[in-house]
Amino acid sequence: MLHNYIQHKQSLLLEKQADFYTSTGLHVFFKDPVENVNVEKVIAKVESSIPNHLLSEIEMIIFGWFDEFEERSLNAFYDGGTLYISNIQDDFMDMYDDLIHEISHSLEEPHGYFLYGDKKIENEFLKKRKYVHDILWNMGYKIPLSVFMDSEYNKELDMFLYEKIGYDKLATAIAGVFITPYSITSLREYFATGFTEFYLHPDEHGFLQKVSPELYKKLVLLQNPEELDS
Numbered sequence: 147m148l149h150n151y152i153q154h155k156q157s158l159l160l161e162k163q164a165d166f167y168t169s170t171g172l173h174v175f176f177k178d179p180v181e182n183v184n185v186e187k188v189i190a191k192v193e194s195s196i197p198n199h200l201l202s203e204i205e206m207i208i209f210g211w212f213d214e215f216e217e218r219s220l221n222a223f224y225d226g227g228t229l230y231i232s233n234i235q236d237d238f239m240d241m242y243d244d245l246i247h248e249i250s251h252s253l254e255e256p257h258g259y260f261l262y263g264d265k266k267i268e269n270e271f272l273k274k275r276k277y278v279h280d281i282l283w284n285m286g287y288k289i290p291l292s293v294f295m296d297s298e299y300n301k302e303l304d305m306f307l308y309e310k311i312g313y314d315k316l317a318t319a320i321a322g323v324f325i326t327p328y329s330i331t332s333l334r335e336y337f338a339t340g341f342t343e344f345y346l347h348p349d350e351h352g353f354l355q356k357v358s359p360e361l362y363k364k365l366v367l368l369q370n371p372e373e374l375d376s
């Protein structure tokens with residue numbers, strides 16, 4: 147009996163994914179088990195792809211399913227030094243994408259002035275918003291321009307873009323203007339989708355550079371810690 151009990155106990159321990167610390171000091175914690183993705187490999191890739199000084203805000207990564215996901219239809223978010231990432235992932239790249247995207251949000255508060263102080267990214271973003279506004283207007287979607295000229299997140303606009311217009315039509319309207327339909331959501335997401343693209347495809351920056359030159363310049367500068375200190 148005792149033998150069986152120990153065996154059973156051991157198999158339970160094997161099933162539960164072990165929390166771990168990475169070499170750079172990230173604490174990785176499993177609230178719910180992650181299936182079909184090798185988490186340690188994904189995090190090793192994050193640590194080798196993103197410069198160290200851009201990871202310094204992150205203390206913990208928690209994998210699991212959170213109420214916030216349902217409330218805001220998300221599958222990841224950043225809050226106070228912690229990345230909350232869905233334990234349900236399609237594959238390696240799906241998880242890698244979520245991590246990089248949320249890391250970008252951790253940089254906005256400490257480096258807000260560097261990123262947004264000169265308004266270059268915001269002006270680029272608003273010029274694109276205006277352009278897409280005019281395309282949608284001609285397609286029959288009469289949304290007041292003032293709504294498009296506010297760079298903050300606006301839930302009504304978000305719902306309108308994704309539910310009323312729909313992802314396919316939106317993708318057509320933004321083609322060649324934004325790198326993904328999600329980039330139009332807000333200034334913060336414009337930055338986050340650019341940051342993600344920059345590190346997801348490190349050898350193919352041509353499209354990002356062409357479509358979003360000001361954002362691209364900032365992403366290049368962001369790689370240099372001395373730029374951020376000054």
Ligand SMILES: [Zn+2]
Pocket residue numbers: 247251334335338
């Ligand atoms: Zn985001």
